[in-house]
Amino acid sequence: MMKKTLVMMLALIMSFSVFLAACGGNDDDSSNSGNSGNDGDEPYEIIWYTIGTPQKDTDKVFEHLNEYLVDKINATVKMTQIDWGDYMKKMQIKINSGEKFDIAYIAGSEYLLNARKGAFLDMGELLDQYGQETKAILDPAFLEGPLVNGTLYGLPANKEIGQQSVYLFNKSLVEKYEMDIASINSLADLDPYLAAVQQNEPDFQPMATFKPYLPFDYILGDELPFAIRLDGDQTKIVNFYEEPETMEILKVMHDYYDKGYLVGDAGTSDDPWPLEVENWFVRKEMYQPTAELQWARSAGYDLVMQPMHQPITFNGSLMGSMQAISSTSENPQKAMEFLNLLNTDPYVRATVDKGIKGVHYEELEGGKIKDIMPARDNYRVPTYSLGNHFILPLYENDPENKWELFQEFNDDSIAAPTIGFYFDAENVKNEIAAIENVRGEFAKIILHGAVDPEEFIPMATKKFEDAGMNVVMEEMQAQYTAWLAEQE
Amino acid sequence: MEEKKKQKKKAYNPHQMSRTSNVILNVLMAILAFVCIFPFIYVIIISFSDKSSIASEGFQLIPSSWSLEAYRYLWSIKDALFNAYAVTILVTVLGTIISVMLISFYAYAISRKEFQYRKQFTFIAFFTMLFSGGLVPTYIVITQMLKLQDTIWALILPLAINAFWIIMMRTFFKQSVPEGVLESARIDGASELRIFFQIVLPLSLPAIATIALFSTLGYWNDWFNALLYIENPNLVPLQHFLMKIENNLEFLRNNPLISNQVQSTASIPKDTAQMAIVVVSTLPIALAYPFFQRYFVAGLTVGSVKE
Numbered sequence: 001m002m003k004k005t006l007v008m009m010l011a012l013i014m015s016f017s018v019f020l021a022a023c024g025g026n027d028d029d030s031s032n033s034g035n036s037g038n039d040g041d042e043p044y045e046i047i048w049y050t051i052g053t054p055q056k057d058t059d060k061v062f063e064h065l066n067e068y069l070v071d072k073i074n075a076t077v078k079m080t081q082i083d084w085g086d087y088m089k090k091m092q093i094k095i096n097s098g099e100k101f102d103i104a105y106i107a108g109s110e111y112l113l114n115a116r117k118g119a120f121l122d123m124g125e126l127l128d129q130y131g132q133e134t135k136a137i138l139d140p141a142f143l144e145g146p147l148v149n150g151t152l153y154g155l156p157a158n159k160e161i162g163q164q165s166v167y168l169f170n171k172s173l174v175e176k177y178e179m180d181i182a183s184i185n186s187l188a189d190l191d192p193y194l195a196a197v198q199q200n201e202p203d204f205q206p207m208a209t210f211k212p213y214l215p216f217d218y219i220l221g222d223e224l225p226f227a228i229r230l231d232g233d234q235t236k237i238v239n240f241y242e243e244p245e246t247m248e249i250l251k252v253m254h255d256y257y258d259k260g261y262l263v264g265d266a267g268t269s270d271d272p273w274p275l276e277v278e279n280w281f282v283r284k285e286m287y288q289p290t291a292e293l294q295w296a297r298s299a300g301y302d303l304v305m306q307p308m309h310q311p312i313t314f315n316g317s318l319m320g321s322m323q324a325i326s327s328t329s330e331n332p333q334k335a336m337e338f339l340n341l342l343n344t345d346p347y348v349r350a351t352v353d354k355g356i357k358g359v360h361y362e363e364l365e366g367g368k369i370k371d372i373m374p375a376r377d378n379y380r381v382p383t384y385s386l387g388n389h390f391i392l393p394l395y396e397n398d399p400e401n402k403w404e405l406f407q408e409f410n411d412d413s414i415a416a417p418t419i420g421f422y423f424d425a426e427n428v429k430n431e432i433a434a435i436e437n438v439r440g441e442f443a444k445i446i447l448h449g450a451v452d453p454e455e456f457i458p459m460a461t462k463k464f465e466d467a468g469m470n471v472v473m474e475e476m477q478a479q480y481t482a483w484l485a486e487q488e
Numbered sequence: 489m490e491e492k493k494k495q496k497k498k499a500y501n502p503h504q505m506s507r508t509s510n511v512i513l514n515v516l517m518a519i520l521a522f523v524c525i526f527p528f529i530y531v532i533i534i535s536f537s538d539k540s541s542i543a544s545e546g547f548q549l550i551p552s553s554w555s556l557e558a559y560r561y562l563w564s565i566k567d568a569l570f571n572a573y574a575v576t577i578l579v580t581v582l583g584t585i586i587s588v589m590l591i592s593f594y595a596y597a598i599s600r601k602e603f604q605y606r607k608q609f610t611f612i613a614f615f616t617m618l619f620s621g622g623l624v625p626t627y628i629v630i631t632q633m634l635k636l637q638d639t640i641w642a643l644i645l646p647l648a649i650n651a652f653w654i655i656m657m658r659t660f661f662k663q664s665v666p667e668g669v670l671e672s673a674r675i676d677g678a679s680e681l682r683i684f685f686q687i688v689l690p691l692s693l694p695a696i697a698t699i700a701l702f703s704t705l706g707y708w709n710d711w712f713n714a715l716l717y718i719e720n721p722n723l724v725p726l727q728h729f730l731m732k733i734e735n736n737l738e739f740l741r742n743n744p745l746i747s748n749q750v751q752s753t754a755s756i757p758k759d760t761a762q763m764a765i766v767v768v769s770t771l772p773i774a775l776a777y778p779f780f781q782r783y784f785v786a787g788l789t790v791g792s793v794k795e
Contacts (some may be wrong), residue, residue, distance in 0.1 A: 053736055054721045080719055085735025093716060097627045161534070274758070275744050291745060298744045382746055 008077050044075045044334045049094070050105040050323075051087045051385050054080075057355065058376040065351045072256060072341060073332040079352075081381070083170030093233035095119045100328045101312045102335040105385050106154055108319050109147065112422055115153035120324040121332050124152040131155075131335040134343040137388065139410055144431030145318030145419050154322030155339055158388040160406055161318060164287040165213045168295065169361040171302035173197060173281050181306045187212050188252045190282060194261045199279045206261040208273035208283035210247050211447040213308045216240045217416040219423050219476060223443035225252065226466050226476055227422075230312065235484060237477050239469065241446070241457050250457070253449030267450025275299040284308075289405035290398065311413040315422070321385050343388040352386055355379040369393045428475050438463045493496055528770070533561070535606045535763035540761050558764035563734075571722060572729035575640070579725055582705040583644040587703045588696055595657030596684060601667075610658070627716060642717035643725060647706055653699050660695040661688065665794075708773055730765045737761060 043066075058079060064073070066076040075181055081285065082090050088110055094101065097131040106114065114120065124143075127135045135143070142156040167190075169181055172302045177200075179193050216227035219237065227240040240246055263269065273280055275298045284296070295303050323342075325335045341348045353360045354369065361369045364367055383389070390403045399405065425432050442460040445451045461469075505513075534547055538555035545552065560567060574623040594613065598606040600730035621629070626646070665688050673683045689696065725731070737758045742746035 054719075080661075082719070083732045083734065083736055084739035086715055089715065093624065093627050096624045097631070228602065272741055274741060286745075288745070294745055297749065384746060 041074075043070045044331045046075055046103060046331075046335050046338050047101040048077055048079045048103040048338075049087075049091060049101060050079060050381075052081045052082060052083055052382045053083055055380060057360070057375075058379065058480050061351060061355050061360075061379055064356050065348065068351075069338065069341070072345075073337040075331075075336060075338060076379070077338060088349070089256045095326075099179065100327040100330065101326050101327055102331070103323050103339065106322050106324045107385075108316065110155055111319055111322055112148060113326070115148040115151075115324070115395055119327055120153040121327050121329065122151050122153065123155055123325065126325060126332060126333075126336040127155070129150075130333055131340040131343075134340045134388075135389070137344060141415065141419070142318055143411075145313070145315055146322065148418050148422070154319075154324040155343070157317060157321040157323070157384065157386065158322070158343060158390060159384065159408045160288045160311075160413075162313045163317045164311040164409075165284055165308045166287040166305040167308060168283050168285045168303055168305045170204070170278065170281050170302045173201065174304055181304060184306050186252075187249055191256075194281070195259075198261060200257070203279065204281050205263055205279055206281045207256060207308065208280040209262060209266045209269060209271070210284040210449055212449075213284065214240060214246055214249060215309070216243075217312075217314065217418050219418065220425075220432070221346070223439050223447070224432075225439075225461070225469060226473065228417050228480075230416065237473055237480060239461060239464065239473070241464075242461055247453055247457065250446065250449065250453035254452055255304050255445075255449075257449040262449055266448040267445035287311075289409045290402055293397070311409055312416055313413045313419060314416045315419055318419070339387070342386070346391040346393070349387060349391050353381060353383055354394060363393070364396060365416050368392065368398070370394045370396050387442070388480055418480075420487075421480060423479060425472075428468070428472045434467035435464055435469055435472065438467050490526075531763045531766050533663050534761055535767050536758055536761035539758070539760050547759075555760070560622060561761050562764055562768060568721070568724075568729065569726075572724055572726040575643075575723055576708060576726040579640065579643045579710075582640075582706055583647060583707040584700055584703045586644060587648045587650075587707075588700050589648065591653050591657055591699060592689070592692070592696060593652045594649070596661055597689060598654075599658045599661035601663075610655075613651045613654045630717060637717050638720050638723065641721060643710065643723075645705075646713050647703070647710060650703075653702070657692075657695055657699065664695075665691050705773075709759055730769045734762050734765060 059083065062077055062079055070076060088107075091104055091106070092110075092114075094104075095117075101274055106120075116292045138156070138158050139161050141161045142158065143152060146152060146154060146156060149399050167181070167184065169179075174181055177193070177196050179196075181193075184190060190207075197204055197206045211222065214222075216222075217230055218224070218240070219226040219228070219398065225239040226236055226237055228237055229243070253262075257266060273283060275295060278299070278301055285291070285305070287305065292305055323339055325332050325339070329335050342351070342352060350357070350369075354371075355376065357363060357370065360379050361371050363369050383392070394400070394402055413468060414458075438460065442456065442463070446453060446456050446460060507677050522780040528763055530547075530549070533551070534542070535558050536556070537548070537551035538553040541551045541553050564746070596610075597603055598610045598613075600606065603609075617697060622627075630642060630646065634645075636645065669687060669691070673687050678686070711725070711728040711729055712729055714723075714725050718724055718728070741758055750788060
């Protein structure tokens, strides 16, 4: 019996190894043919994954574009879009299984995670070799921010580098009550206007639910108690809940909650406030140049805004949209050459973004463009995730100086202290998980003003400490100090 | 005569319960049934509500205004929706047939004492119940070794064999198909295939019906394989298609600046559309279930044999 089992097992194992060997052989073949892909040979097919709902005309657009690309760099591109909700799940398994592809859209923490794992090739090196033009046009902040252990692993889309929180107001109410919103400098300044709306406009909630702006550079998201002050001592990591400004602002927030400016379930609710529903007076949004036009288009009614602070460049805003070249790519050179064209050649960029000229969009006199409907609805891809914004054509209703406005915004952005610093949480994973639980319990109710900060902030701090906040803080401070020293 | 008998039966029925307990039990069952079906009724109501009434009053049992907008939105994507339906139906029908065939073949083989390696093959099936290869190795096998990515087979084959059902079928064959029947068939000159198809299968209808039912539900509800292996929009099955719509609506609602870049008009009825999606994806299978169930119950009572 025993013997038979062994024989069976052996047979199985052998058949599997034959299978595997065959596959290994295949791999060798294909990588050879990939390496020999010099100019004059068959054009190399670049496989590119990017985010967004797959579009009907994608293949048509790329067939058109590929004619141009074959001439230029002897390569063709196959762009595959994966839906918003699926994208990271699917990419993660592609990366983990070592599937062959060339370029992928990636952003934020997923970029850091996969870059650390070695999923992407050194973008800095590739830029130097095949992407000098792109390197020249990129805002320098993009080359300094998203570094993992000193190396850039993704090519950020050249667009706004900073973040700016703004108050967005319903314009009809602002005009009706002749409010002077330009004079609003702090949360407390909103009080009289909110009161007016509350008294006279029963159909409107004076404030949509939002977290107030606090002047900190957060290390692990804006709810965990680790941050660096944007003004004052920038070498020390603090628990921002305990800082005096936080208390002051949250007191105002809680006062607003008590007065009924905020909805009653603001502390627990996850309900978004859709722009198209006109039932609010003021809300907080993240601004980028000309966003007001887009908001108004979404909303269907007029809006006005007032910035809360100067634009600030954070790590997060620098990693908002990147293209990375996979370490499984068989021809990184071609992939980089394509990315270079995508960021510097207006024709390539416009075709990828808007479709085929004369089919999906038409050029008007003076260089501005107009969508051709309904064809354009068969090819709508998210502009932000693809590449350089500054070489895109303008729409007829875009302001003439749209890209100058972006440039101004970038020039005005001040750099946050931690640009380029990423906390490695490996040693304090358990503490962070415990702190994460406390955050779930307290962060939202405190930051949305639902509870009295004088009572709840000390309570939360106590729980954060019990969960190991000080240990994490020490580790973080040590890493940060070391990083600061390295910078000099 | 007939009536009399009935009356007599009524007068003496050891299983009959008292009127009060009957009423109480019926009321309890009615409440239970209502609790089960209520959420679904609520979903249907929301799907017919007007989105502005939801925004102003929240979800209401009787909304202040009704609207077909959500279904109009689904109708506007009907080509893709019907295509997804077709894929799901194809996968479900084909998959159920393949799955029942493979499982009963495998189970029958290891149920026969004459098969020398039955213990080993039982063990191989059983082993996969204890240890699975994990997601990434499975993905590598299916995409890189078998090259099933973006084919209909990636939706069918991963679900075709189920070790638990194999073991169940094997036990069923062993217990309900007596050796004597097979032997007499053999004496009458039947080949192995004939024995299987004409004697064993008809005797095993209850088990096969059960497996077919579970496998149908499994294929109908499967979205995970599509998430992993399907990129071609024409091969997306219904459940995954609807899930994608829902995820996209959610994502775009949270990112108004991005939604501007990818939509020409911003007025998709989000809450109501989600509920309409649930209705559209659940209703057909809910309607089909009673028919299945009849067959299922009938199947269970078929096929006992006296030795």
